Amino acid sequence: MYRLLKRVIYRGARALGLFRLAWLLTGRGLRILGYHALSRDDEHHYAPDVFMAQATFRRRLALLKRWRVTVLGLGDALARLDAGTLPRGATVVTFDDGWATTAEAVRLLRSDAMPATVYVTTQEALSAEPVFRHVVRYLLQRTKTETLTLEGLLDDGRTTASIRTTEEQQVLAEQLIARWEPERDPAGLEAIARTLAARLGDSYDRIVTSGLLTMLGAEGVRTLAHEGTDIQLHTHRHHFPVGALEALSELRENREHLEPLTSATTEHFCYPCGRWSPEHWRPLHEAGVKTAVTSDPGFNYRATPRLALKRFLDSECISDIEFEAEISGFQELLRRARGAVSRAVRRSSATAAAVGGHPAVEPLLLVAATLEA
Secondary structure, eight states: OHHHHHHHHHHHHHHTTHHHHHHHHHTTSBEEEEEOEEOSSSHHHHOTTTEEOHHHHHHHHHHHHHTTOOBOOHHHHHHHHHHTOOOTTOEEEEEEETBTTHHHHHHHHHHTTOOOEEEEOHHHHTOOSBOHHHHHHHHHHHOOOSEEEOTTTOOSSOSEEEOOSHHHHHHHHHHHHHHHGGGOOHHHHHHHHHHHHHHTTOOHHHHHHHTTTBBOHHHHHHHHHHTTOEEEEOOSSSOOOSSHHHHHHHHHHHHHHHHHHHOSOOOEEEOGGGOOOGGGHHHHHHTTOOEEEOSOOSOBOTTSOTTSBOOEEOOTTSOHHHHHHHHHTHHHHHHHHHHHHHHHHHTOHHHHHHHHHOTTHHHHHHHHHHHHO
C-alpha cells in the first residue's frame, strides 16, 4: 500500500510538471547510478536488490534517452564538475562487484554511446564459478521441497530440516554457508552445491550452463577493459576495515589482481555495501585513490567530498516512475526540503516545539519522509 501510494503521488507530480521543474532546478548536479547485475533467468525474483531483469534495464536506458541525459565516464564527469562545465543532467553509470552479466549491461550501454565504470572485488570476481552462498540461497528459495535430508551437508546432529517457510529456508542457508564457505575449497563447495541441488529437485549443471550467479572471471575483466570499460577498485574480499593497515592491504591486493588484467591505473573506489566513514579517507589518500562512491542517495556538486560521492542504487525493487523521479531531480528536491526542515527544527528547542506542533507541518514532514524513503 505504501509503495502504491508513493507511485500515485509521483505520477501526479509528473502530470503537474513538477518533474520538469525539478530537472531545471537540479540540472547542474551530477547523478551517479549504481547497479549490480542483470538476470539471465529468474535471479531477479531471488535477489531483486542485486539482479535486474533485462527488460527492466532496457526501460531504464529508454528513460535516460527520453530525458536526454548525458552519460559520461566517471573521470570526465568529475573533471567537468570541478571546472563548472558539466552538462545539464549529467549522469555516471556504475556497476558493483563484477558479475558476469555486467558485461551484457555494459555492452547495451555502449550501443547507445554510454560509458560505464565497473568496481571489481577480486577474490570472487576473478573466478568464473557460481558464487556458493548465492547458489545455496537461490536453491533453497525456489524449491518446492518441504524437508531436506542433511546427511553430508551439516553435522549438527540433525538428520533432516524443515524448509517449508521462507524463514526456515533462510536460516538453513546461513547455516550451510557458515559451515562450508570459510574453507574456500572450490571442489568441495561445488560438491556441496551439487548435492543440495539434487536433493531439492534442481540441477547444479543448469546453473553452470546458464551462467547464473556467476562472476566475470579474469578473462571477462580483461575483455571488458580491452573494450574500453573503466575497471576500478572495490577491495579484494568485499570488506573495507576502518584500520589503516588493513584497509591499505585490501586496496593493495585489489590493485595487484586488477591492474595486470586492465593495463590501466586504478584510482577510483567503491565502498563495499556502501559502508563508509571519514576514518577511511586517510588510507584512501595514502593509496592514491581520488574518488570513492557510497550508497548514500543524492546528487553531487563541487562541494561534495570526492571520497564520499553520493549514488542512487537502482534495482528491480524500484519502479520506472521512482527511477524517473530520481533522474528528473524530483527526489533530490524532496531530500533538500526534508534536510532544510530538519535543520530548522534542530536549531533550537523552541523552534522545534513550535514547528512540530503546527498542524500543517507534521503532515508535510510525513509526506516528505515517505517519498524520500
